Amino acid sequence: MPYEPVLLARIDKPNSSKLEGYRADGGYATFERVLKELQPAQVIAQVKDSGLRGRGGAGFPTGLKWTFLPQNHPGPIYLCVNADESEPCTYNNRILMEKDPHQVIEGIMLSCYAIKSKCAYFYIRYEYGDGFRSMQSAVEELYAAKLLGKNILGSGFDLDIVVHRGAGAYICGEETGLIESLEGKRAWPRIKPPFPAVEGAFRKPTIVNNVETMACVTQIMKLGNAWFKSLGVPPDPKNPRDAGSYGPKLYTLAGHVEKPICVELPMGVTIRELVEKHGGGVWKGRKAKAVNPGGLSMGFVDVNAKLKDSDLTEYDIPLDFNGPGRVACLGLGTAAVTVIDDQTSMVDVLHNVCQFFSHESCGQCTPCREGTGWMLKIVDRLRRGQGRKEDLDILVDVADRIGIMPGTTICGLSDGAGWPVKTAIRKFRAEFEAAIKSGAKSQYAKSLEVVGAH
Amino acid sequence: MGALTEDMKNRIRAFLPKYPRKQAVTLPALHLVHDELRTVSNEAIVEIAEILELHPSEVQDTMTFYEFYKGEGQKNGKTRLWVCRGLACMLRGAYELIEHCESKLGVKCGHTTEDGTITLEFAECIGACDGAPACMREDVHVMNVTPEKADALITELKLK
Ligand SMILES: Cc1cc2nc3c(=O)[nH]c(=O)nc-3n(C[C@H](O)[C@H](O)[C@H](O)COP(=O)(O)O)c2cc1C
Ligand code: SF4
Ligand code: FES
Numbered sequence: 001m002p003y004e005p006v007l008l009a010r011i012d013k014p015n016s017s018k019l020e021g022y023r024a025d026g027g028y029a030t031f032e033r034v035l036k037e038l039q040p041a042q043v044i045a046q047v048k049d050s051g052l053r054g055r056g057g058a059g060f061p062t063g064l065k066w067t068f069l070p071q072n073h074p075g076p077i078y079l080c081v082n083a084d085e086s087e088p089c090t091y092n093n094r095i096l097m098e099k100d101p102h103q104v105i106e107g108i109m110l111s112c113y114a115i116k117s118k119c120a121y122f123y124i125r126y127e128y129g130d131g132f133r134s135m136q137s138a139v140e141e142l143y144a145a146k147l148l149g150k151n152i153l154g155s156g157f158d159l160d161i162v163v164h165r166g167a168g169a170y171i172c173g174e175e176t177g178l179i180e181s182l183e184g185k186r187a188w189p190r191i192k193p194p195f196p197a198v199e200g201a202f203r204k205p206t207i208v209n210n211v212e213t214m215a216c217v218t219q220i221m222k223l224g225n226a227w228f229k230s231l232g233v234p235p236d237p238k239n240p241r242d243a244g245s246y247g248p249k250l251y252t253l254a255g256h257v258e259k260p261i262c263v264e265l266p267m268g269v270t271i272r273e274l275v276e277k278h279g280g281g282v283w284k285g286r287k288a289k290a291v292n293p294g295g296l297s298m299g300f301v302d303v304n305a306k307l308k309d310s311d312l313t314e315y316d317i318p319l320d321f322n323g324p325g326r327v328a329c330l331g332l333g334t335a336a337v338t339v340i341d342d343q344t345s346m347v348d349v350l351h352n353v354c355q356f357f358s359h360e361s362c363g364q365c366t367p368c369r370e371g372t373g374w375m376l377k378i379v380d381r382l383r384r385g386q387g388r389k390e391d392l393d394i395l396v397d398v399a400d401r402i403g404i405m406p407g408t409t410i411c412g413l414s415d416g417a418g419w420p421v422k423t424a425i426r427k428f429r430a431e432f433e434a435a436i437k438s439g440a441k442s443q444y445a446k447s448l449e450v451v452g453a454h
Numbered sequence: 455m456g457a458l459t460e461d462m463k464n465r466i467r468a469f470l471p472k473y474p475r476k477q478a479v480t481l482p483a484l485h486l487v488h489d490e491l492r493t494v495s496n497e498a499i500v501e502i503a504e505i506l507e508l509h510p511s512e513v514q515d516t517m518t519f520y521e522f523y524k525g526e527g528q529k530n531g532k533t534r535l536w537v538c539r540g541l542a543c544m545l546r547g548a549y550e551l552i553e554h555c556e557s558k559l560g561v562k563c564g565h566t567t568e569d570g571t572i573t574l575e576f577a578e579c580i581g582a583c584d585g586a587p588a589c590m591r592e593d594v595h596v597m598n599v600t601p602e603k604a605d606a607l608i609t610e611l612k613l614k
Contacts, residue, residue: 088540088579089579090583094582125581126593128581129594130593132593167485168577170578181481183477185480185515202474255546260583261584296541341545352540352544
C-alpha cells in the first residue's frame with residue numbers, strides 16, 4: 001500500500017494556509033486538548049518517548065534537548081524556530097511554511113507550552129518571501145482568533161510569536177549564529193558551552209528547533225507515539241548509542257532527476273527507491289554517477305561503489321540517521337537528495353560546492369576562513385586545467401583538519417565544507433587524476449567572480 | 455530633513471515591543487529602510503541607531519556582515535533580480551542563465567542597469583531547487599527559468 005502523507009496531507013487543498021481550512025481539518029483541537037488535559041512535563045515526556053529527532057540536520061533527540069533547560073527557571077525562556085533553511089538543495093521547510101503554516105504553528109504552540117516559553121521567534125531566511133507572508137498572516141489570524149496573546153482560551157497560558165526575517169547568510173542557520181543575528185548582531189556563532197538551552201537568545205534559556213521538527217510535534221501530539229514509532233527504523237541493536245530513526249520525513253529531490261519534488265515517506269527509504277520511484281528516475285534517460293544525500297555538507301555517494309559483501313551499491317543505502325554515515329558521508333543532514341548524472345564533471349561539482357562554503361564562512365575561525373578559501377582556489381585551478389599532482393592530497397588534508405569534529409573551529413560549517421571535498425576526492429579520485437593529467441579546461445572555467453564573504 | 459520619514463521611524467518603533475532588547479530591531483529596521491530607499495545611507499544608519507539607542511557603528515557593524523544590504527554610495531535598482539547559482543540550479547543550467555542575463559542586461563552580477571531598473575545578483579541556493587534553475591524577483595521565487603522566460607521577465611521589469 002502506498003504511504004499516505006501526514007505532514008504534507010493538506011498542502012494541495014485550496015487555501016491550505018488559512019486558519020479556517022486548518023480548523024475544518026481538526027486544527028488546534030490538539031492544542032486545546034493538551035492545554036486542558038496535560039501538564040507541560042507530560043508533553044515533554046511524550047515527545048521524548050516518541051523518539052523524535054530534530055529535522056534540522058544534526059538529528060538531536062528533541063524531547064531530550066528540552067530537558068536540558070534549567071529546572072524551575074523564572075523565565076523568560078525562548079523558543080527559536082529555525083526557518084533559515086539555507087543548506088543547498090534543501091526546500092522542505094519552505095513547502096510547510098508556504099502551504100501549511102498552521103501545522104507548523106500548532107507545533108510551536110505545543111512546544112512553547114511544554115518548555116514554558118511565552119515567546120517564540122520564528123527566524124526565516126529573507127529568500128522565503130512567500131513563506132514569510134504566509135507565516136505572518138497565519139500568526140495574525142491567530143491573534144485575531146485569540147489563540148495567541150494573553151491568557152489563551154482562559155488557560156492562563158500566554159504566547160507571542162514573532163516572525164523575524166534574516167538577510168541572506170547561510171550561517172544564520174547555525175543555532176548560535178541565528179541567535180546572534182536575531183539579537184541584531186553579526187551572525188557569528190558562539191563558542192559552546194554554554195549551549196542555548198542554558199544561555200541562548202538574549203542570554204536566556206533557549207530552545208532552537210527546525211520547522212519540520214515543529215510539524216512533527218503537532219502530529220505526535222495529535223496521532224500519538226504508537227503512530228510515530230510505527231514508521232521509520234528502530235534503533236540498531238548493535239549500537240547502544242543509536243536513538244533510532246522514527247517517523248515520517250520530508251525528502252526533497254533535486255538536480256538531475258526527471259521530477260524534482262518533495263515527498264513524504266517513512267524514514268529509511270533508499271536513495272535508489274527515492275530517485276527511481278518518486279523522482280521519475282535520472283533525467284534524459286541517463287545514469288546517475290553521484291548523489292548528495294542530505295544537503296551539500298553531507299558529502300557524496302558514489303552510486304556505482306559496491307557495498308562490502310553484497311551486490312548492493314552506495315545507491316542502496318537507506319536515508320535514515322545512520323545510512324549515509326555507513327558510506328563515509330557525514331550523516332542524513334536535511335535529507336535533501338541531489339542527483340548528478342554521468343555526464344557531469346565532478347570537478348565542476350566540487351568547484352560549485354567550494355564556492356558556496358568559501359562565500360558563506362563567517363570568517364571567525366582561521367582554519368575555516370582560510371581553509372574554505374584555499375580549497376576553492378585549488379579546485380578552481382583544477383577546473384582551469386592547471387591542477388597539480390599534489391593538489392588532491394592537499395585538498396583532503398585541509399578537509400580533514402577543519403571543523404568541530406577535528407576540533408579546530410567554532411561551528412559545524414567547516415565540517416560541512418570538508419565532507420563534500422573529501423568524499424568527492426576519495427570516491428572519484430580517478431576522475432580528478434584524469435582531469436589533472438589531461439589538463440582539460442572545464443566548460444565553466446571562466447569562473448564567476450567571487451565576491452566578499454559572510 | 456533626515457533620511458527617514460517620520461512614518462518610517464514610527465514603523466521601526468512599532469517593532470520595539472516585540473523584543474526584550476532594542477538592538478534586536480536592527481535587521482527589521484534595516485530591511486524596512488533598504489526596501490523603501492533601495493539603500494541604507496550613513497545618515498539612515500545614524501537615524502536607525504538613534505531609535506535603537508545604539509552607537510551608529512553597531513548598526514554599521516551588523517549591516518556590513520550581511521552582504522545583502524547596499525550601503526552608502528550604492529543603490530539597488532527598482533527591482534532586484536537574483537539568479538541562483540547553487541548546485542541544483544547549476545546542474546540545470548544556472549551558469550548559462552547567469553551569463554545570459556548578464557549579456558542581456560549589459561551588467562555583471564552585483565550591478566545595476568544604466569536605466570536604474572534592474573539590479574542583477576547571483577544567489578546561493580534560494581530553496582527553490584524543485585524549479586531549478588530558479589531566480590528571485592525581489593523576494594519572490596521564479597521557477598524553471600529558461601532564457602526565454604528570463605527575457606520576458608526582464609522586459610516586464612524594464613517597463614515597470
Ligand atoms: C552551518 C550550519 C547551518 C545550519 N543551518 C540550519 C538551517 O538552515 N535550519 C535548521 O533547522 N538547522 C540548521 N542547522 C542546525 C542547527 O544548528 C540546529 O541544530 C537545528 O536548528 C536544531 O533543530 P532540530 O533539533 O529541530 O533539528 C545548521 C547548522 C550548521 C552548523
Ligand atoms: S567554523 Fe567557519 S562559519 Fe563556523 S564560526 Fe568558524 S569561521 Fe564561522
Ligand atoms: S540550488 Fe538554486 S534554488 Fe537551490
